[in-house]
Amino acid sequence: MLEPVELKDFFIVFFSGAMVIMAGALYSLLFAWSKLQSKPWLMVLAYLAYGILFIAVLTLGSAAHLHGYWWWLVIAMLVGYLLAPHGIWKLCVATHLIQKPTQTDDLPHSKKLQSKL
Amino acid sequence: MKLNHLNGGQQLAVKYYTVAIILFVAQIIFGLLSGMQYLVPDLLLGVLDFNVTRTIHINAMIVWMLYGFMGSVYWLLEEESKTEIVGLKLGNIGFWLLTTAVTIVVLVFLLIQSGPGDDFTRWFINEGREYIEAPRWADIGIVICMLIFFYNAAATFMKGTWSGISGVLVLDLVALAGIYIAGMFYTPNISIDQYWWWWVIHLWVEATWEVLVGCLMAWGLMKTLKVDRKIVTTWLYIEVALMFGSGILGLGHHYFWIGTPEYWLTIGGFFSALEPIPLVAMVVHAVYDAGARQMKGNNNPALAWLIAHAFGNFFGAGVWGFMHTLPQINLYTHGTQWSASHGHLAFFGAYATIIIAMIYIAVPYIRGQEGIGSNLPDGGWKWKWSLGLLNLGVVGMTIALLISGYEQSFIERAVGGSTWYGYFAAQIHPWFVQGMEWRMIFGLVTAVGLVLLIWDLLTIGKQKQA
Incomplete structure (x- = not known):
């Protein structure tokens, strides 16, 4: 059953919807950056960004009346945005391990990166 | 322009890129006209009505992007397959067939415009489906051209070598031609x-x-x-x-x-x-x-446009799409300027940017050079300004349309209950009108960016790099 958004919640829905994606991107960015630079404090910021995403998803769920089976969408978004960067990172590491040595691997930065992985 | 040093596929690609840019210009001109008709509703009334200018604006966009994609595939075809293109003559015939069909369709849209709701209109004037208004005969022509395009690509890779990219590409071309048929029958x-x-x-x-x-x-x-x-x-x-x-x-x-x-x-x-x-x-x-x-690259403008593509796709398709995708809110936003806002940023961000990047990859080879570095004699101001102005223009239009769309979904849909009264109340509201005015201003910014882009594509690398 669909319950449309109330007039007073229009802005909340648009804003929280945008925040879901923006905070999701920030979480991904900080997550990857933290792993790349081996800086654990960036990971704290990453999970803070995920915290914003968490609040945005719940706000969106409340304002858009995502009740009943629609609640599964809220769960799917919370779990999906949390785990997807982990999965993509693992894929990044795995795909770069199969890379043949190339000219760019001789760059000092690439060696530094490979040693961190 | 001498193109003898290019391979057959690349020579054909240059033709596709040229028509793509011409249609890009048509898209912007008719977009500006459509935008002005929101502000001055009497403009060209009875001569070129809004439904005509908007149709050409949108169709020109779809078709120039299609030309851009086809040009890009022809450009990489011989290099990727490591062999000569198969069926180049047929490819050239397909190009001229498609270009003739597009020209005739545009002329019919401009000069005849509409007809009675019968089979003749559907076959020869306008099929009436938004975005793909081309009449039935042109639809059939488009499918034939897509099949020729598919043949060129598939046969060349079959003769040469396959790669992961070519495998995905060829399978995708089957869907590209096949899915178009779904929009061709009448019910x-x-x-x-x-x-x-x-x-x-x-x-x-x-x-x-x-x-x-x-x-x-x-x-x-x-x-x-x-x-x-x-x-x-x-x-x-x-x-x-x-x-x-x-x-x-x-x-x-x-x-x-x-x-x-x-x-x-x-x-x-x-x-x-x-x-x-x-x-x-x-x-x-x-x-x-x-x-x-x-980010060490050998073609700065192309790399900059690839980065613009990543951001544009993320914001246009991701953020702008998600904000109004749930049915609970889409009930109010569907078909308003919200959709136009999303459409402007998503089409530009996801598609226009990468085609421009592909053209920039081609340009130095057309001029017999290896790449475009940072040592251009003029500092590369034209490509930088065109990149800035085109992106600023489109983002500005997107935000202006977003404001109008927000007002429209609020007043026309939620308060007005999607009635005619609600529709007109929303259309004359200052927020809507001001949004349209700002859209026009940023549309002009986009047009200036396009002029600079064309100027740059025609001249970049012609002078010796410093």
């Missing part, structure tokens, strides 16, 4: 008609075009950043899987309000809401690769 039931019509629009735009762009991006990254083939190919497979996983059933967000069964609300809502997750997660990959390569 008097508007719900059934719209149901199939969205197959063309959504599955082209959010499936086959995205995959095509994925292939071009993979090839473009190898050319500009020398990224390893194995890596781009693996990621192309991952991207295609993620894109199809959510994108195909994301089709449901177009089925919310056209008379299809209620389960489409759930299917469309769920899959559309999950569509941005892969897009967001890909930020991880971008950071990883940027860290690994430090």
Whole structure:
């Protein structure tokens, strides 16, 4: 059953919807950056960004009346945005391990990166 | 311009790129006219009505992007397959057939414009489906051209060598030609008609075009950043899987309000809401690769446009799409300027940017050079300003349309209950009108950016690099 958004919640829905994606991107960015630079404090910021995403998803769920089976969408978004960067990172590491040595691997930065992985 | 040093596929690509740019100009001119008609409703009334200018604005966009994609595929064909193109003569015939058909269709749209709702109109004037208004004879011509295009690509790879990119590309071309057929038959039931019509629009735009762009991006990254083939190919497979996983059933967000069964609300809502997750997660990959390569490229304008593509796709398709994709809010925003706002940023960000990047990859080779570095005699101001102005113009139009769309969904839909009274109340509201004015201003900024872009493409690298 669909319950449309109330007039007073229009802005909340648009804003929280945008925040879901923006905070999701920030979480991904900080997550990857933290792993790349081996800086654990960036990971704290990453999970803070995920915290914003968490609040945005719940706000969106409340304002858009995502009740009943629609609640599964809220769960799917919370779990999906949390785990997807982990999965993509693992894929990044795995795909770069199969890379043949190339000219760019001789760059000092690439060696530094490979040693961190 | 001498093109003898280019291979056959590349010579054909230059023709496609040239027509693509001409149609890009047509898109902007008719977009400006349509925008002005919002502000001055009497402008060209009875001569070139809004429905005509808007039709040409949108169709020119679809077709120039199609030309851009085809040009890009022809450009990389011989290099990727490591052999000469098969059926070049047929490819040339296909090009002239398509260009003649497009010219005739535009002339019919301009000079005849409309006809009675009968078979003659459907076959020779206008088929009446938004975005793909071309009459039936032209539809058949387009499918024939797509089949020739498919033959050129598939036969060349079969003769030469296959790669991950070419495999994905050729399979995608089957869908590109096949799905278009879904929009070619006639049924008097508007719900059934719209149901199939969205197959063309959504599955082209959010499936086959995205995959095509994925292939071009993979090839473009190898050319500009020398990224390893194995890596781009693996990621192309991952991207295609993620894109199809959510994108195909994301089709449901177009089925919310056209008379299809209620389960489409759930299917469309769920899959559309999950569509941005892969897009967001890909930020991880971008950071990883940027860290690994430090963005050292051999073609600065192309690389800048590839970066613009990544951001444009993220904001246009991701943020702007998600904000109004759930049926609970889409009930109010569907078909308002919200959609136009999303459409402007998403089409430009996801498609225009990568075609421009591909053209910039081609330009130095056309001039017999290796790449475009940072040592241009004029400092490369033209490509930098055109990049800035085009992006500023489109983002400005997007925000202006967003404000108008917000007002429209509020006053016309929520308060006015989608009545005619609500519609007109929304159209004359200062927020709507001011949004349209700002859209016009940023439309002009976009036009200036396009002029600079063309000037740059015609001149860049002609003087010796410093």
